[in-house]
Amino acid sequence: MEPRPRIAVLGGTGKEGSGLALRWARAGFPVAIGSRDPERARQAVERLRAHVPDAELFGLPNAEAAAWGEVVVLAVPYAGHAALLQSLRETLQGKLVVDVVVPLDPDNPRRYLPPPDGSATAEAQRILGPGTPVVGAFHNISHLHLHDLEDTPDCDVLVVGEDRAAKARVIQLAEAIGFAAYDAGPLHNAPIVEGLTALLIGLNIRYKTRGAGIRITGIPRRAGKQVP
Ligand SMILES: NC(=O)c1ccc[n+]([C@@H]2O[C@H](COP(=O)([O-])OP(=O)(O)OC[C@H]3O[C@@H](n4cnc5c(N)ncnc54)[C@H](OP(=O)(O)O)[C@@H]3O)[C@@H](O)[C@H]2O)c1
Numbered sequence: 001m002e003p004r005p006r007i008a009v010l011g012g013t014g015k016e017g018s019g020l021a022l023r024w025a026r027a028g029f030p031v032a033i034g035s036r037d038p039e040r041a042r043q044a045v046e047r048l049r050a051h052v053p054d055a056e057l058f059g060l061p062n063a064e065a066a067a068w069g070e071v072v073v074l075a076v077p078y079a080g081h082a083a084l085l086q087s088l089r090e091t092l093q094g095k096l097v098v099d100v101v102v103p104l105d106p107d108n109p110r111r112y113l114p115p116p117d118g119s120a121t122a123e124a125q126r127i128l129g130p131g132t133p134v135v136g137a138f139h140n141i142s143h144l145h146l147h148d149l150e151d152t153p154d155c156d157v158l159v160v161g162e163d164r165a166a167k168a169r170v171i172q173l174a175e176a177i178g179f180a181a182y183d184a185g186p187l188h189n190a191p192i193v194e195g196l197t198a199l200l201i202g203l204n205i206r207y208k209t210r211g212a213g214i215r216i217t218g219i220p221r222r223a224g225k226q227v228p
Contacts, residue, residue: 019146
């Protein structure tokens with residue numbers, strides 16, 4: 001993908017967001033870690049920089065990161081999802097928004113609790129409106145795989161949303177950090193993809209594992225050919 005877009009990861013101080021930021025920074029993308037607290041963002045960057053000393057990586061308050069990014073990734077707990085989107089609605093207009101958020105039952109993370117819109121991704125698309133494509137992706141990738149740079153993750157990325165061109169861009173972003181990624185259809189399918197995360201958490205608990213994932217079979221795995 002040339003030129004590499006600027007990627008802002010909101011909630012990038014957390015487990016999943018910092019893992020994605022690390023992978024994209026290592027792949028040569030300019031990356032901003034967004035946080036509610038600039039000092040936390042700075043500390044997160046310092047931690048990641050130890051692994052990617054030459055990366056173009058810096059920390060910003062969420063709103064500034066969102067304004068800077070061409071691609072904006074949402075990696076906050078579902079409790080903060082709608083409020084963050086509402087506060088950044090204007091800033092995000094026309095950008096590519098990637099939603100990683102999974103609404104899990106706070107009392108039981110093995111349970112998916114779909115919001116009234118049907119999924120977090122659909123909620124984001126409603127709040128941001130049709131001028132801002134929202135693509136759901138990376139829900140099923142455990143942060144553990146992202147942080148271990150020696151690890152080649154044995155998991156695939158399912159990409160959902162209404163905008164085919166936006167999904168194709170996100171598939172390229174996933175492939176750039178080593179994943180096979182697939183267009184998993186429209187927003188209608190987002191509850192399935194998000195819900196799989198709760199199922200994987202349940203598997204991890206039951207089998208005493210930590211990084212369960214999914215893999216698509218029956219479709220040739222040709223790099224860059226996952227877009228139908
Ligand atoms: N962890 C995983 O393996 C994994 C895998 C797939 C998907 N996900 C999804 O990715 C999202 C992030 O997961 P995570 O494990 O990285 O979460 P996390 O570490 O608990 O939180 C991520 C960051 O979100 C910010 N945050 C916390 N509460 C917030 C609020 N109410 N409003 C705005 N920002 C808030 C915090 O950053 P600041 O305090 O710096 O602002 C925090 O560092 C979740 O929706 C999760 O379901 C996680």
